[in-house]
Amino acid sequence: MHQSHSDFGKPSFMPVHQQQDSPKVLKLGAADVLPLRQAVLWPNHPIAFSKVTGDQDALHFGIKKDQALVCVASLFWHDDSLRLRKFATHPDHQGQGYGSAMLIHLVALARNLQAQTFWFDARQSALGFYEHHGFQATGDIFYKQDIAYLRMSRRLDVR
Template sequence: MKVEVLTVEEVLPLRHAVLWPNEPVAFCRVAEDDTGAHFGIRQHGEVVCVASVFFSGDTARLRKFATRVECQGQGMGSVMLQFLIEHLRARGVRVFWFDARASALDFYQRFGFAVEGERFYKHGVAYYRMSRVL
């Protein structure tokens, strides 16, 4: 599995299909998409895992991390997250953070991320803020 740089147009369809399929595609865009870094993993030429990262000084925020449902459990998310940690560290990023769905806490904790604060909700879905120092 190889992580590659993608455009926002390449990551948007999978974001929509996995994260918010019952919302309009525009709901899956974020204001900073034009300045973010977008990454993906392809399988048989098709984008099956995506993640976007947004920078502010020596801090980076992960947003819209998604893997096709039928591809989950095959290690793609782990490959992506490990790539991002190493890539960001090499770029001089010191703190890597994101809002994680409550259902994914164990996954992120395996990579050294810790919960910050209390559970909160976005559009009826439970989240926790998580971060780690790189």
């Protein structure tokens, strides 16, 4: 079973082995990830549009290049599963391994936290990226602000 929300962000749960050549994933606060979330995911909306319920209790992560955030993501508990939300890589840095490094790190962390499932709503345009990382689409296409999404998940309690 997962750790309590009060234990969720304690450093004792944070260490995840990262390969030396992969970008370093940093633990951040909700306010730290909002500007990149907004700029990448919803650039035509105010920054408040990128906030989600539960941000104050979630774990937030980022990867920096030359002191600037280039990739951000947030994890939220849902029963015994972890949900990835607001995963964004700056367009100038896409295709350079930052998103893959982040996703690999977060899946390893979810396993360490004993989550049973890792899931998220993915933009249809990114399905290939997630399938490459072992995620499977479930259900039908749905829309948020005229953008097509599919729910994707991966069981963590089986290897």
